[in-house]
Amino acid sequence: MKAETEQLLGYIERNIARTLEDCTTCGKCFEACPMTQYSDQLKGRSGGAVVAGIRSILEGAGGTPEALEWTRLCTQSAKCIPACPENVNPMLMMRLSRITSLGSTGGPAMLPDGKRDPNFFRRINAFSALQFSDAEIAEWQR
């Protein structure tokens, strides 16, 4: 593993450990989430149970279908942050859940990576070429 990847993984693991230490699974973050309304699977679910599933993802124990669904839905609305009575950053918790669910921390991939697009950066460069001069691209974007 490359040194910078190892460092990033260490950072992720430290934040997972901190989250697991502080989160009491009260479920307030789930209740504050504006995105749950967009999933039939999450309607009427107990916040505590779904967050327990998130903890299970972070622990590498697989999570629950509802926890994976919530992870998939998270748009980083930040509504969860003030809702947390323990001062955990639930938005970061969900990002860590996403990273883990994608299989990036060594476990199995449980969610598809919708951002894998071989033309993502090519499109950006192409739009840039339409609107920036050669000099700007050379000086600002290389």
Added chain:
Amino acid sequence: MGTMSERVVFWYGCNAVRHGDIIHSAIELLRAVGIESDPAGGPAYCCGTAKDGNLDAAAGMAARTVEKFNASGRDKVVTWCPSCHRHAGTFMTGVNTAQFTVSHITEMLHARRHLLAPLLTHAIERRVVLHQHSGFHEVDAYPLIADLLRLVPGLELIVTDYAAPGHMCSALAPHPTALKDVGRRSVELCAENDSDTLVTAFHACQRLLCGLATTDSIRVVNYVNLLVEAMGLTPPPDEYAAWKNAGSEAAIRAQIGPERIARIGAEFFAKQMLPELRKLPEK
């Protein structure tokens, strides 16, 4: 113009390059408040935030970008994109040693609004609604933008209590029903407030909502272009919005022109760019 007192890196991110007008106007505004910027962006300066599924790529991009900023000789990086700003404050600098501080452009402009205010002499007689999201919790950008826009003579700014989920509209793109709700609510807010203009804070909202000009006769404009216009300057044309609202493939091609299309490759343009440009907001 203010006296140049500070030199910074202006880091506009990746996807913002779809909006050359926004980047050029932002640079103009920084200059107006005395900040000379070294612009930096595009994939070569990617923060890595889109690479949650590939840590090698995420780590490599973050390390490379921090290294470039460290080597720039500037002790401040001014961000445009809320994704980059967030990633810089967490994953990027949590792993790499940064020899610079990071501020968002709204903070920089707001802190120097006393320098900007005397330059905003050109009245813009328009009633506009500010499009907002809830997710950029690191910087309370919307009140800062609202303060700046209230300096524009003639401009009637409506700030509602509606804030869409996510930090920008692009966060909602994987969730079409939620994105449709944002489009519908934006149109409703304009109607309720007797306005035909929606003001965006970020490039991704501009990208995904500018087609409302076609679907609902609502002009969507980024706040930096309004401020530049209020300075009596002609803002750079919002070409992306013009292409989105061109009405047909032929019209888009005509606006961009064969020379520019050839520059990026006709096949790539047809397969990878036209579908995006033809897609209008759904509600």
